[in-house]
Amino acid sequence: MRTPGIGSKTFLKCLDFCPPEQLFNESRETLIKLGLRPATIDAIKNPDWNIVDQDLLWLEQQGNHLLLFTDTDYPSQLKEIPDPPPLLFARGDVDLIHFPQIAIVGSRNPSSLGIQIATDFASSLAKSGFAITSGLALGIDAASHRGALAAQGKTIAVTGTGLDRVYPATHKELATEIVNNGVLISEFPPGTTAKANHFPRRNRIISGLCVGILVVEAAKQSGSLITARMALEQNREVFAIPGSIYNPLARGCNALIKEGAKLVETTQDILEELSHFFQPLTAQSISANTKNPSNLDEQQQSLLNYVQYSPTSIDRLVNETGFSIENIASHLLILELQGYIIATNGSTYTRLK
Numbered sequence: 001m002r003t004p005g006i007g008s009k010t011f012l013k014c015l016d017f018c019p020p021e022q023l024f025n026e027s028r029e030t031l032i033k034l035g036l037r038p039a040t041i042d043a044i045k046n047p048d049w050n051i052v053d054q055d056l057l058w059l060e061q062q063g064n065h066l067l068l069f070t071d072t073d074y075p076s077q078l079k080e081i082p083d084p085p086p087l088l089f090a091r092g093d094v095d096l097i098h099f100p101q102i103a104i105v106g107s108r109n110p111s112s113l114g115i116q117i118a119t120d121f122a123s124s125l126a127k128s129g130f131a132i133t134s135g136l137a138l139g140i141d142a143a144s145h146r147g148a149l150a151a152q153g154k155t156i157a158v159t160g161t162g163l164d165r166v167y168p169a170t171h172k173e174l175a176t177e178i179v180n181n182g183v184l185i186s187e188f189p190p191g192t193t194a195k196a197n198h199f200p201r202r203n204r205i206i207s208g209l210c211v212g213i214l215v216v217e218a219a220k221q222s223g224s225l226i227t228a229r230m231a232l233e234q235n236r237e238v239f240a241i242p243g244s245i246y247n248p249l250a251r252g253c254n255a256l257i258k259e260g261a262k263l264v265e266t267t268q269d270i271l272e273e274l275s276h277f278f279q280p281l282t283a284q285s286i287s288a289n290t291k292n293p294s295n296l297d298e299q300q301q302s303l304l305n306y307v308q309y310s311p312t313s314i315d316r317l318v319n320e321t322g323f324s325i326e327n328i329a330s331h332l333l334i335l336e337l338q339g340y341i342i343a344t345n346g347s348t349y350t351r352l353k
Helices: 008-017 028-033 038-045 049-060 094-098 112-127 140-150 169-181 198-209 223-233 248-258 267-273 298-306 314-321 325-337
Strands: 064-068 087-092 101-105 131-134 155-158 182-186 212-215 237-240 341-344 348-351
Touching: 028 038, 049 064, 087 094, 087 169, 094 182, 101 112, 101 140, 101 198, 101 223, 112 131, 112 140, 112 267, 112 341, 131 140, 131 198, 140 155, 140 169, 140 182, 155 169, 155 198, 169 182, 182 198, 198 223, 212 223, 212 248, 212 267, 223 237, 223 248, 237 248, 237 267, 298 314, 298 325, 314 325, 325 341, 325 348
Parallel strands: 101 131, 101 212, 131 155, 155 182, 212 237
Antiparallel strands: 064 087, 087 182, 341 348
């Protein structure tokens, strides 16, 4: 893995030829026949064992693990993809990678409604027995990890760096919480910094580990759509939250639905498709989108009927209801506290249920 010019496909090709330890004893002629470049062969003939020793020291630390493609405990789901990572570095509960997983992905700059949806779905799916997998990125990824943790569920973060680093740095506390209550996974060895080309590679692992993937918010040109399409190619179930045709963050999800992804309104839609993977717990583990309604008075219920499932301005509510701004403001606060609506950008509100 530390040899220049050895990517996952070349590594697996070498594994098919001989065990790793034997490769270092092969002749140059044999290595040339394997299709290795001169610089790669030079590195194999004169390895930098000092950096490998550093990797082994990392591995000796409590909670750190390394899985080789040929190991019996390497996740079988991941072996099915076209270019599985030959090595997986892990920190935390490594056995968790064998749990049935739902990946939740989406925008790094989501709306407050998108964050709410990702959190609620992650929490509900975690309570139903799924591990929630995502990429530790800003936005929907972080909300998904936090939703699973808040429900005392399990979560898996696949990173684009070595596991001795956290990217983005603002997620150090979240990464620590995941190590303590889940697992961090990476194909990159310790010391690897964040690079742009690492994240598409990371995405194939996210989709490869899961049995289904949920896209919450994604623009038309989005890395989340790449992950979803990888999942389709890997024969995983793909789910998408629909959105307003005027919302640029909904266009990616709406496009996926056109292409055959399942339109999702509640977690029950996902559980029905993947019922063979979960055991329902209690009525409390039903989707966060089907909460028992609180009692609303007549005016509150009337106002709620005018709040759309897309951003609705206070001015519009005043015009359509005839209520005063003061009256509307007080009722909106009650509706928000009871979980019926959420405040969105620009003094607008969006209905949740």
